[in-house]
Amino acid sequence: MFYLVNTSSTSCTDESALDDLVKAHDGVVVPTTLAEALNIFSLSDLRSIYATSPLNVTFTLYCLERPQVTFPPLTQGVASYTPFGVPTVDHWRNLWTAWDLVTLGMIPQDMLHQKPIDLRHKCLFYIGHIPTFLDMLMSKALNEPNTEPKSFTLIFERGIDPHVDDPDHCHRHSEVPTKDEDWPTLGSILGFRDRVRARLLKLYEDCQTGTRTLNRHVARMLAMTHEHEGWHVETLLYMLIQRAGTGALPPPGFSVPPWEALAKQWNATKSPTTPTVILGPTTVTLGHEDCEGDDLIPGISEVVDGHEFGWDNESPARVVEVKQVRMEWRPITNAEYLAFFQDHKEVGFPTSWVESEEGIKVRTLYGPVPMAIAKHWPMLTSYDGLLAFAKFKGGRIPTEPELRLFLDAYEVGHSGGANTGFRNWHPVPATTGLQEQGGRGSNGGVWEWTSTLFSDHVGFFPTEHFPGYSTDFFDGKHHVVLGSSYATIPRLADRRTVRNFYQHNYPYPWVGARVVYDI
Numbered sequence: 142m143f144y145l146v147n148t149s150s151t152s153c154t155d156e157s158a159l160d161d162l163v164k165a166h167d168g169v170v171v172p173t174t175l176a177e178a179l180n181i182f183s184l185s186d187l188r189s190i191y192a193t194s195p196l197n198v199t200f201t202l203y204c205l206e207r208p209q210v211t212f213p214p215l216t217q218g219v220a221s222y223t224p225f226g227v228p229t230v231d232h233w234r235n236l237w238t239a240w241d242l243v244t245l246g247m248i249p250q251d252m253l254h255q256k257p258i259d260l261r262h263k264c265l266f267y268i269g270h271i272p273t274f275l276d277m278l279m280s281k282a283l284n285e286p287n288t289e290p291k292s293f294t295l296i297f298e299r300g301i302d303p304h305v306d307d308p309d310h311c312h313r314h315s316e317v318p319t320k321d322e323d324w325p326t327l328g329s330i331l332g333f334r335d336r337v338r339a340r341l342l343k344l345y346e347d348c349q350t351g352t353r354t355l356n357r358h359v360a361r362m363l364a365m366t367h368e369h370e371g372w373h374v375e376t377l378l379y380m381l382i383q384r385a386g387t388g389a390l391p392p393p394g395f396s397v398p399p400w401e402a403l404a405k406q407w408n409a410t411k412s413p414t415t416p417t418v419i420l421g422p423t424t425v426t427l428g429h430e431d432c433e434g435d436d437l438i439p440g441i442s443e444v445v446d447g448h449e450f451g452w453d454n455e456s457p458a459r460v461v462e463v464k465q466v467r468m469e470w471r472p473i474t475n476a477e478y479l480a481f482f483q484d485h486k487e488v489g490f491p492t493s494w495v496e497s498e499e500g501i502k503v504r505t506l507y508g509p510v511p512m513a514i515a516k517h518w519p520m521l522t523s524y525d526g527l528l529a530f531a532k533f534k535g536g537r538i539p540t541e542p543e544l545r546l547f548l549d550a551y552e553v554g555h556s557g558g559a560n561t562g563f564r565n566w567h568p569v570p571a572t573t574g575l576q577e578q579g580g581r582g583s584n585g586g587v588w589e590w591t592s593t594l595f596s597d598h599v600g601f602f603p604t605e606h607f608p609g610y611s612t613d614f615f616d617g618k619h620h621v622v623l624g625s626s627y628a629t630i631p632r633l634a635d636r637r638t639v640r641n642f643y644q645h646n647y648p649y650p651w652v653g654a655r656v657v658y659d660i
Contacts, residue, residue, distance in 0.1 A: 176558030178203070180214045187211065188564060190396050191403065209246075209394035210238040212562035212631050214555060225449040225636050227360045228367040230345050236370055236630065237338065239563070243377055244268050246393040247506075254321045257380040257389070258649050262300055265324055266317060267377050272334040273297035275366045278606055279340065282362040288336050293325065304618065305646045357436040357445055364450035365606055371630040378506065378628050379650050383492065386508030392566050397507050404514045413470045413574030417658070418547075421465040425546045429638045431456040434602045453604040454595070454611040455638040461542040465660050468539060468547055470574030472584050472653040473530055475503055476516035481530050488529050492648040493521040505567045517570035519587040519653035524620050524645040527590060527654040536656040541593035541621045543657055545637070548623060551580050554635045560586030561625045561634040568627060568651075586627035587653040588641055595619040595642040611642075618644045626651040 182188055182203075188211055191204040212235065215224035228236075244267070253265040262270075276288045277298065287294060296317055318324050347353035381389040391397065431451050435441045475494075479501065482488065495502045495509040502509035503518065520527070524538065531537050539547070551573050555561045560569050560583050572582030596615045603612050619642040625634030628651070633639050643650050 174558075175201075176553065176556070179558050179564065180556060183211050183213045183562075183564075188395075191399050193406075206396055209242050210235060210563065212239075212555075215631050215635055223447055223449045225364075225451070225632055226447065227355070227363050227445060227450075228632070230342065232632075233338075233341065233367065236367065236374075239374055239630075240271065240370060242393060243374055243381075247381055247390045248377075249388065249390060250327075252384065252388050253327060254324070255384075255388070257383045260305065260647070260649070261376070261380055262317060264377070264380070265327065265330070266297065266300065267373055268327065269293060269297040269325065269330045269333070270300060271370050271373055272330075272337040274299075274369055275341065276337045278362050278366050279337075279344065281606070282359050283344070288333065288340060290325075290329075290333065293330075293333060296325070304616075305644050355445055356442045357448065358442065360445045360448070361433060361436055361450055362606055365452070365604075368452075368630075368633055369607075371633055374630070375626060375628045375651070382504050382506055383649070385504060385506050389506070391507045395566060398565070398567065400510055400514045407517045407570050410517060410570045410572070411575055413580075414576055415470075416574075417467045417469055418551075418574070418580060419465065419467055419660075420543065420546050420550075421463040423546065424460050424462050425542050425549065426458055426460050427542060427545060427638070428455050428458045430458050432600075432602050433604055433606070449636075451636065451638050452610065452640075453602060454640050454642075456602065457600040459599065463542050463546050466539070466543055467658040467660055468543065469536075469655040469657070470551075470580070471571035472519040472587065472589065472655045473527060474516065474570075475512060475518050475520050478520040478522070478526075478530060479512065479516075481533055485529065485533070488526045489648075491520070491522040491526065507566070515568075518568040519571060519585045521568075521587060521651050521653055523648045524590045524643075524652075524654070526648075528592075531654070531656045534656050536658040538590055538592045538654050539657040541591040541623065541640075544589060544591050544623050544655075547655075549637065551582065552624070553581050553583055555625075555631040556635065557581070557583075559583035559625075559634070560627050561629050562631040563628060565627050584624065584653070584655075587624070587651050588622045588626050588629075589624045590652050590654040591621045591623060593621045595621050595640075614642055620645050622650075622652050 178201075179189065182205060186207055187205045188208055189203050190206055192201050194201045216222065244264075248264050248268075253268075254263050256263045273293045274297075277294055279285070280287045344353070344359075348355040385391070429449055429451060431449060433453060433456075478491070482491075490496070493504050494512075495504060497509065499511065501512050503512060503515035505515075528538050553559050555564075565586065568586045569583075571585040572578075573584065574580055575582065594617060595611075596617075597612070601611075604610050622641045622643060623639075625639075643652060
């Protein structure tokens with residue numbers, strides 16, 4: 142039973158105040174699970190700040206707020222519908238709210254021309270990149286001219302992912318101005334953004350009225366550009382977190398978490414009865430059937446409803462064998478890695494941590510918090526660092542098929558209550574491995590490294606909408622990462638075929654890992 146009450150965050154952390162609230166309010170009693178409660182909140186544009194179950198009661202008391210943006214659970218189980226099809230206008234508006242919140246609410250004016258990390262562009266680039274990318278792909282798919290000023294394509298077409306070991310080595314990308322004064326102004330970029338958004342809405346209107354027919358080619362462009370914006374919300378955030386507390390602002394409209402009260406709960410989180418689970422031997426299906434090369438074939442081009450779109454590296458479906466292995470129920474935590482790091486400084490100090498006079502802290506978008514607060518969160522660092530930890534424990538990092546097998550069996554996803562889709566703006570402790578839940582739960586809201594190199598596979602068809610999206614990174618340096626983070630939009634977080642990829646020694650993204658052992 143869940144007792145739902147909308148009140149302030151401060152009143153929810155005082156146990157005596159909870160008793161008073163229970164007596165004073167009739168409240169709303171909803172018979173449901175935790176996941177269903179979180180979904181109800183999301184559908185009502187609410188989020189949970191803090192929850193507790195007072196002693197001798199049979200309900201949970203939630204402290205809720207109405208933030209600027211929430212992401213509702215994906216609609217599942219409806220005939221001829223997939224949540225991974227063409228995004229709706231409402232999906233776009235919700236994503237734009239999130240994008241504007243991050244770009245205009247968390248980046249101060251004096252940071253626009255700064256680079257929070259050295260291997261990406263300055264903040265202003267991304268504000269211009271998103272509408273430029275959308276406009277370019279619309280123009281290409283519709284065979285129409287770009288929105289003015291067309292010169293924006295020269296600056297904002299494509300970002301950078303240079304080799305960590307040799308930043309001068311980089312894929313094809315836009316040539317950006319070297320002087321701040323040569324960049325377009327923020328006002329001109331926002332005006333362009335608004336014109337591009339209006340163009341997109343007109344496309345939807347034309348398809349709705351029958352002025353234009355929506356075929357699979359155009360539908361793929363809509364899915365791709367929507368998810369591209371979702372990817373870059375997260376990119377910007379893992380950049381901004383490096384300046385949180387020293388420049389970047391916390392997410393506006395979201396309460397600062399009651400860290401001490403949450404840490405008290407996290408310290409009491411149950412651990413699995415056994416630390417590992419046996420997987421395999423078996424087979425697992427990777428990918429789905431979604432070849433972009435079929436989009437213009439008569440008889441296929443017209444079929445849009447019910448089709449699941451993805452990126453080129455997700456297709457086609459293929460069956461892979463998995464040998465028997467023993468895998469950790471939960472990812473490596475900050476506390477576990479700290480104990481390892483103290484005797485293995487050669488792995489380098491993680492960029493997700495901060496050294497301070499009070500000791501090592503963990504970065505959050507609200508500013509660094511003490512290790513005592515975040516010790517149970519998944520550890521975020523490079524593949525190389527986590528591989529060193531895994532080897533120290535006598536294990537290794539799982540392959541893509543091994544991790545996919547585990548996630549299919551035990552990851553609950555956003556609709557199952559996982560920490561994705563901005564339910565929180567920080568990780569939480571993992572919950573997998575508990576017997577009463579059949580082992581199912583969440584990893585705490587982080588992507589996970591695999592030992593699988595990002596490369597092509599049988600049947601791979603490179604995208605023509607966004608040439609080089611995958612192929613530019615078949616370089617022996619990028620690894621496949623699976624899952625999602627707390628800042629991954631639900632349609633990316635819950636599509637099991639999604640594959641992200643980062644260089645093995647890239648230290649900034651929100652990627653953790655679990656240890657697997659050969660049997």
